[in-house]
Amino acid sequence: MEERPSHTRVSRYSVEETVSRIEASALRHGLPVLARLQQTAPTGAEREQALPQLVIVLESSQGGTPVSMDGPNGPPALLLSVTVRQGLGGTTEVWFSDGAFDEIPDGMTPEVRHDLADLPIVVDEALAADPAATQA
Numbered sequence: 001m002e003e004r005p006s007h008t009r010v011s012r013y014s015v016e017e018t019v020s021r022i023e024a025s026a027l028r029h030g031l032p033v034l035a036r037l038q039q040t041a042p043t044g045a046e047r048e049q050a051l052p053q054l055v056i057v058l059e060s061s062q063g064g065t066p067v068s069m070d071g072p073n074g075p076p077a078l079l080l081s082v083t084v085r086q087g088l089g090g091t092t093e094v095w096f097s098d099g100a101f102d103e104i105p106d107g108m109t110p111e112v113r114h115d116l117a118d119l120p121i122v123v124d125e126a127l128a129a130d131p132a133a134t135q136a
Contacts, residue, residue: 007120011084011092011127018084018092018127019054025126026058029118031080034059053085060115066108079116082123094123 011018023033037055058080059065066079083095096119 006095006097007123009094009123009127010087011094012129013092013127015052015054015084015086015092018094019056021126022056022082022084022094022123025122026056028125029122030061031058031115031118031122033057034065051085051088053083056082056084058082058115058119060112062109062111062115066112066116080119082119094127096120096123 013021019036023036026033033056035055035057037057039053039055055078057065057078060080065081068077068079077097079097081096085093085095087093097116
């Protein structure tokens with residue numbers, strides 16, 4: 001099964017501050033937060049360690065959030081979501097779909113496609129340094 005393309009970023013902020021910044025940026029772009037989910041992601045070959053991660057599910061400008069199924073047995077993918085977790089080296093990692101589709105999935109409006117295309121902009125804006133802090 002082919003995985004959906006995704007983007008990754010490293011944040012200079014803590015997991016909690018990164019999540020808050022992404023949520024604020026999403027709101028400025030007209031994408032309200034639909035849910036914030038906490039999960040545990042297993043790591044390493046032995047899966048003895050587990051890293052906490054937060055998933056921010058955004059609502060499209062049209063309401064709701066697009067979901068994609070990769071085949072009848074594949075798990076659903078929340079396309080307007082961002083996963084933030086503490087990395088093994090102490091960094092904060094940010095993962096999100098790039099919204100790239102070879103063809104428009106059934107029921108996806110141009111507005112929702114636009115929302116998906118804006119997701120990298122929302123994240124990059126959230127992770128940028130504050131202008132006031134860089135001028136000091």
